[in-house]
Amino acid sequence: MxxxxxxxxxxxxxxxGVYKKRYIRNMASKNVYSEKISIIIPAKDEENNIETILTSCLNQNYSKELYEVVLINDRSKDKTLELAKKFEKEFKNLKIITIKKKESNLYGKQNALDVGIKNATGDLILITDADCKINKNWVRRMSKYFAGKDLGMVIGKTEITHMQNPNFLYRLQTVAHRFLMEIAQVPIMFGYYTSGIGNNLAFRKNAYIKIGGYENLGESILDDEILIRGFARKGYKLAAGFTKNSIVETNPMKSYKExxxxxxxxxxxxxxxxxxxxxxxxxxxxxxxxxxxxxxxxxxxxxxxxxxxxxxxxxxxxxxxxxxxxxxxxxxxxxxxxxxxxxxxxxxxxxxxxxxxxxxxxxxxxx
Structure with missing residues (x-):
């Protein structure tokens, strides 16, 4: 039984999956989001990834006058900051904030995100990680979910970056990751929430302020889940982003131990x-x-x-x-x-x- x-x-x-197709059609919008957008990227010792994520974020198919990239250098000990600064001269919409010492009781990434959001000038906040890859239409697609809709947050989709000649470890984690995304996104279609993955989130800054931010939500290893829960408990509408252009790629783990x-x-x-x-x-x-x-x-x-x-x-x-x-x-x-x-x-x-x-x-x- x-x-x-x-x-x-x-x-x-x-x-x-049948309902998912209908959900995607209902979420489609011909409107374009016209307010300013801020992309928040927390980074700690990401010298191997920082150039890739900044290049993709700063070359979006979206007016540079309408969005900014806020990089939070969270006490990096490697060349993360040095490499990031090379982008400042060419891209005026890049803002780099360095955290030299943690001054709050929040966990590391929570603190970095909170600092970034507080310093963001956009009305809409998009969050991704420094080790991720985004397509050139990511900002346009994620922001369109909010155009003409009363949404507080959109939980985007994340996929493992494709590997040539994949081994069993890669196959295992791609299936596991897909399963986690199903657990996170399918309930949202029916008005419930469970969890999400924080490298692909979008939400309104004023809603973040109204729920008290991370300082009010409390410390958690899972910065994404506690934030999603905070929005849901305050009655904000959540939505799932399934479309191709709203997908973010993340690198696979290299070993079973990782x-x-x-x-x-x-x-x-x-x-x-x-x-x-x-x-x-x-x-x-x-x-x-x-x-x-x-x-x-x-x-x-x-x-x-x-x-x-x-x-x-x-x-x-x-x-x-x-x-x-x-x-x-x-x-x-x-x-x-x-x-x-x-x-x-x-x-x-x-x-x-x-x-x-x-x-x-x-x-x-x-x-």
Missing amino acids: IMFLYFLIVVFFISS LFNQHKRWIVGSLNIFTPSGLLVFVQYFFNIYTIYSLFTGDKSVIFKLIGDYLLYSKLDIENGRILRIVDKIAIVFFVPFYITALGTAAIINPKTNWKEQKYKKKILKK
Whole structure:
């Protein structure tokens, strides 16, 4: 019965694709957003990525008079600032702010974002990360969602950058990332929220001010989730950005250890059963532990879970350009229960995580 319930949930997510097409049509707007826009980019030790993201942000298919790029150099020890300053002479709409010392109680990235937003002159805020890639129509597409609509925030889509001759690690994380995006965006179509990924967000600055900003929301490893939750709780309308031009690309993890640590950091940040994402983490943890139990005890109902996962990964793979072979999907179906169980157990036993040489610890089950 438990596994059949899981199967029904999977069927719902798969069938949501039909509604997604209608949702995209309803969100389409012929209007053009005409107010000023600010792109916020927090950067800490990003010398290998900073030129790429600045080049793409500063060469948008959008009037340079109507948008600015605010780079927050967050105590970088490498050549991030030196490389960024090379862009200042050519691009007058680039603003570089350097944080030399953290003066708030907010976590590192939260603090950088808060500083950037406070110094932004745009009415609409767009956020991405320094290690991401955006297309030339990103600003135009994300801003159009707000044209003539009463929206507070748009949660954009993120994809893993395409790799030539992908290995199993790449295939695994692309499917995992697609799944996370489904969990974040599908509920929004039906008026609910769970979570989001902070490297592709857009929101109105006045709404950010009205909810009190990060200082009022409190510290969190997941700056994106706490911000989304803050907007939702204050009654602001949220929307999901599915279109091609609203997609941001992010680099894949290079090792299983990097991927595990990234996912553990996200889970530690979500370990609060009183939030939607926290509840989802516990539900996933339970289902996958039960899957392992069923596999070893011979419970035949586990077939519903395995078939459901195979169908789900197949659907995600179709949307991702069909990079998975049948053997990959079968391997992932059996690998994921053990992976999720290990992740959840590690996060519960040791809710400590590192990001950019900063250590964080999450208090579990905190309202």
